[in-house]
Amino acid sequence: MLTVDNLHTYYGESHILHDISLHVKKGSVSVLLGRNGMGKTTTLHTIMGLVAPKEGKVLFEGNELQSKPSYQISRAGIGLVPQGRRIFSNLTVKENLLTTYKPVENGWDIESIFSMFPRLKERQKSMGGNLSGGEQQMLSIGRALMTNPRLLLLDEPSEGLSPLIVSDVIKIIKELKKNGMSMLIVEQNLSMASELADYVYILSKGAVAFEGETEAFSRDVKQKYLSVT
Numbered sequence: 001m002l003t004v005d006n007l008h009t010y011y012g013e014s015h016i017l018h019d020i021s022l023h024v025k026k027g028s029v030s031v032l033l034g035r036n037g038m039g040k041t042t043t044l045h046t047i048m049g050l051v052a053p054k055e056g057k058v059l060f061e062g063n064e065l066q067s068k069p070s071y072q073i074s075r076a077g078i079g080l081v082p083q084g085r086r087i088f089s090n091l092t093v094k095e096n097l098l099t100t101y102k103p104v105e106n107g108w109d110i111e112s113i114f115s116m117f118p119r120l121k122e123r124q125k126s127m128g129g130n131l132s133g134g135e136q137q138m139l140s141i142g143r144a145l146m147t148n149p150r151l152l153l154l155d156e157p158s159e160g161l162s163p164l165i166v167s168d169v170i171k172i173i174k175e176l177k178k179n180g181m182s183m184l185i186v187e188q189n190l191s192m193a194s195e196l197a198d199y200v201y202i203l204s205k206g207a208v209a210f211e212g213e214t215e216a217f218s219r220d221v222k223q224k225y226l227s228v229t
């Protein structure tokens with residue numbers, strides 16, 4: 001479904017991504033791991049068209065997206081749940097959801113989002129800025145779903161959340177997977193990553209240092225690239 005081929009991305013003169021290649025198969029979850037500053041967010045931003053790569057291809061369902069602006073990439077069927085949620089604090093929950101709504105037959109709409117996230121329904125008139133971290137994360141996921149994506153990119157969905165709320169986020173992601181959603185998830189939370197991933201990539205200094213099925217993700221690999229003792 002998604003193929004990233006030999007991607008090189010720069011910020012000005014700084015060469016950040018070095019020849020990154022990765023895949024997300026239809027209906028599967030690939031997880032991108034790595035220490036801070038290794039290029040995980042830059043990889044998602046390059047796929048989403050928020051940064052243009054200098055070399056390489058982003059192929060989604062066979063179409064090249066790497067030179068397209070992000071609104072076209074969103075229209076093509078890729079949704080981003082950004083790091084730090086980025087919800088609009090001075091809009092209500094419902095308004096936040098409606099900002100991105102792209103109707104699709106039998107797709108997500110405000111009712112189906114509210115039935116997946118009952119807490120958002122209860123808080124639909126609250127301002128985004130008044131929500132808890134967990135509620136904001138649900139809203140951020142809901143808002144990305146309102147674009148009716150076929151591939152969802154999630155950037156550290158567990159960041160800053162308590163273990164109890166992280167388990168709610170895991171449940172949501174599993175539910176989405178059960179319904180056939182393909183996902184590429186950036187995570188620092190190893191147990192969450194192991195629980196969700198079909199396939200794992202580890203980035204080190206802007207390059208893929210390890211890739212493999214989740215079962216092949218050994219203690220040695222974790223120690224070498226993820227500071228796990």
Ligand SMILES: Nc1ncnc2c1ncn2[C@@H]1O[C@H](COP(=O)(O)OP(=O)(O)OP(=O)(O)O)[C@@H](O)[C@H]1O
Pocket residue numbers: 011014016034035036037038039040041042043
């Ligand atoms: N807008 C920018 N301009 C210049 N350099 C940047 C910019 N954004 C990120 N970088 C640099 O690019 C490198 C990769 O950053 P990136 O955010 O992709 O890493 P990451 O693996 O997602 O880390 P984190 O977990 O801390 O978010 C870092 O060295 C970072 O300082």
